[in-house]
Amino acid sequence: MKKSDVLKEIIDILYSPDNPEGENGEYGMDDFLGYVNSRYNGGELAMRKISGEKSPELERQRKQSDDISILIVLMYRYARGYIRKALKESMLQTADEFSFLITLMTFSSLTKSELINTQVMEKTSGTEVIRRLVKEGMISESGDKGDRRAVRVSITERGRKEIFRILPVMSLVSDIVRGNLGPGEVNTLVYLLRKLDYFHNDVFHNARKASLEEIRSRIH
DSSP states (O other), X not given: OOHHHHHHHHHHHHTOTTOOOXXXXXXXXXXXXXXXXXXXXXXXXXXXXXXXXXXXXXXHHOOTTHHHHHHHHHHXXXXXXXXXXXXXXXXXXXXXXXXXXXXXXXXXXXXXXXXXXXXXXXXXXXXXXXXXXXXXXXXXXXEETTEEEEEEEEEOHHHHHHHHHXXXXXXXXXXXXXTTOOHHHHHXXXXXHHHHHHHHHHHHHHOTTSOHHHHHXXXX
């Protein structure tokens, strides 16, 4: 296909009757790329059926965005299964322990609250992860000079060695989770997930106690 043909196809897609407007009537490149990704692929996309017969009552209530929550939960479960295999021969027991250590690799130290917040976890669950890592000698605790009430944590040499030992197999997990996506699709997915993370992380830190209706009103 010539570049002029590609350009003509792009224009046809841009002005397609079913191409929705962007947010608040504004149409940007991210809106166009999202529409192209949803509309165009090199062939039929293999999809598995995860529900039974269509229910008219449910169909009237459903939106396409409803699938996002379902599919993200399913992807989490797939990834969790692969990570469990990767950690089978490791001193680490969970993906949370791995992510805590990886984060501490990039800081000299963090307070317990700072570390837990970076992982988007509730205090009770995050504290338990830290307790296990301290018990295994993967991280150490120290006082905070600026705040006597705070406790700082940092990765130990034992923790560093375990991270470097397990990184190759965790990299293998990343390749598997990427699945059958091509390089361009991976870039698009990473961009979209980062955009979602930016929105939801702000909600987690600044509007955690808000109602669902209040959180939805933050979307713009």
